[in-house]
Amino acid sequence: MPSLAVVEASNAAFSPSYIPVIIVVGGTSGVGQAMAEALARQTKRDAHIIIIGRNATAAERILASFPKPTESDGWAHEFVQCDASSMANVRAVCASLRARLKSVNFLIITAGGPASNSFIESSVTPEGINSHLAMRYFMRYLFTKELLPLVVCAKEMGQHAHVMTVLSAGFGMRIRTTDLGLHEAQSRSIKLLQGIFPSIAAVKGLVAGMAYNDGLVAHFAALHPEIAFTHIQPGSVLTEGSSSLPLGWFLAPLSWVLLCLKRALSHTQDECAKYMIYGLLDVERGLFIRDNYGDIISAHVFNPDRKNAPLDLRSLTAQKFGVLNGVLMKGYGGSDASVAALVAYTEQVLATIP
Numbered sequence: 507m508p509s510l511a512v513v514e515a516s517n518a519a520f521s522p523s524y525i526p527v528i529i530v531v532g533g534t535s536g537v538g539q540a541m542a543e544a545l546a547r548q549t550k551r552d553a554h555i556i557i558i559g560r561n562a563t564a565a566e567r568i569l570a571s572f573p574k575p576t577e578s579d580g581w582a583h584e585f586v587q588c589d590a591s592s593m594a595n596v597r598a599v600c601a602s603l604r605a606r607l608k609s610v611n612f613l614i615i616t617a618g619g620p621a622s623n624s625f626i627e628s629s630v631t632p633e634g635i636n637s638h639l640a641m642r643y644f645m646r647y648l649f650t651k652e653l654l655p656l657v658v659c660a661k662e663m664g665q666h667a668h669v670m671t672v673l674s675a676g677f678g679m680r681i682r683t684t685d686l687g688l689h690e691a692q693s694r695s696i697k698l699l700q701g702i703f704p705s706i707a708a709v710k711g712l713v714a715g716m717a718y719n720d721g722l723v724a725h726f727a728a729l730h731p732e733i734a735f736t737h738i739q740p741g742s743v744l745t746e747g748s749s750s751l752p753l754g755w756f757l758a759p760l761s762w763v764l765l766c767l768k769r770a771l772s773h774t775q776d777e778c779a780k781y782m783i784y785g786l787l788d789v790e791r792g793l794f795i796r797d798n799y800g801d802i803i804s805a806h807v808f809n810p811d812r813k814n815a816p817l818d819l820r821s822l823t824a825q826k827f828g829v830l831n832g833v834l835m836k837g838y839g840g841s842d843a844s845v846a847a848l849v850a851y852t853e854q855v856l857a858t859i860p
């Protein structure tokens with residue numbers, strides 16, 4: 507575990523010779539806000555930072571505190587409004603970003619979700635996706651896929667190119683290939699008890715999201731071996747989004763105990779952001795599973811000559827969990843076959859959404 511001093515020194519050394527374009531999905535509060543703020547301070551006015559979320563008032567306040575590029579610089583920090591639980595919205599936002607940006611150096615996805623810390627409520631979005639999976643997985647997959655051409659451009663210009671999803675890395679949760687969309691779990695959740703007891707679909711959505719993010723980074727890192735992809739966990743962090751009662755009002759006393767423990771044991775969002783940025787700036791290319799101090803739990807560098815090649819399902823280890831491309835990965839929950847099944851399922855779902 508790096509000390510805070512090491513992390514701060516490493517982050518302070520980041521001084522690119524170009525103007526980095528940094529997109530933070532979830533930059534209007536929590537870890538994403540703190541990362542955007544820290545990167546803005548660090549780069550002074552020499553960065554183009556775009557924060558994405560729903561809350562325009564919070565975004566205005568945050569952007570107002572950033573060091574400002576001048577008009578002659580030719581870029582300005584921006585807020586892009588998007589309810590990312592809708593994949594149609596994510597597609598539209600990404601299309602407009604692709605139309606006006608030349609490249610993206612850092613795509614950071616931190617947005618929690620409605621009840622991101624809650625085990626009690628689960629619903630299905632109007633697009634038919636489990637609400638936890640929509641925010642914890644589908645929108646992350648779609649932002650990555652749709653903005654990758656811009657990240658590739660950054661790499662081709664010899665600049666940093668990194669996609670980071672901040673969720674819950676390192677637990678080695680398996681990608682279970684039955685009921686990938688959790689529709690069965692949703693139908694088994696008893697509606698009457700929603701909001702009172704933990705719901706099967708909510709708990710499964712939270713856990714599956716962790717596993718699916720491993721699959722997400724593995725899939726895209728295999729296709730783009732020249733770029734860095736990271737799934738990182740922030741650890742326990744005091745943010746607005748993580749301060750709800752996780753077990754609902756019926757188990758409120760237990761929830762309060764958990765919240766008190768959390769307050770005692772958590773990092774602030776500013777401290778957490780320093781470790782996340784340490785992980786963001788520390789890599790060249792490949793797949794990285796990182797802990798809440800930015801340390802690498804496991805990593806895999808794909809052969810750069812195999813661009814646009816998906817994971818090889820003919821390998822003898824393709825069915826083995828925790829093994830990526832024949833290499834045992836600590837804290838990684840995929841197998842090559844389960845990642846392929848997840849991606850096929852994801853594409854099938856996304857194809858039904860205009």
Ligand SMILES: NC(=O)c1ccc[n+]([C@@H]2O[C@H](COP(=O)([O-])OP(=O)(O)OC[C@H]3O[C@@H](n4cnc5c(N)ncnc54)[C@H](OP(=O)(O)O)[C@@H]3O)[C@@H](O)[C@H]2O)c1
Nearest residue numbers: 532534535536537559560561590617618742743745747748
């Ligand atoms: N905090 C923790 O202790 C902890 C622990 C483990 C894992 N995590 C995970 O780490 C990540 C960062 O944590 P966090 O506590 O910073 O999360 P958070 O507070 O829940 O995230 C808040 C951000 O998510 C955005 N957001 C929420 N719903 C959105 C939607 N429908 N569309 C667009 N943006 C949306 C919010 O923007 P608007 O309000 O503007 O919409 C805000 O910018 C999350 O994925 C969380 O699940 C956190």
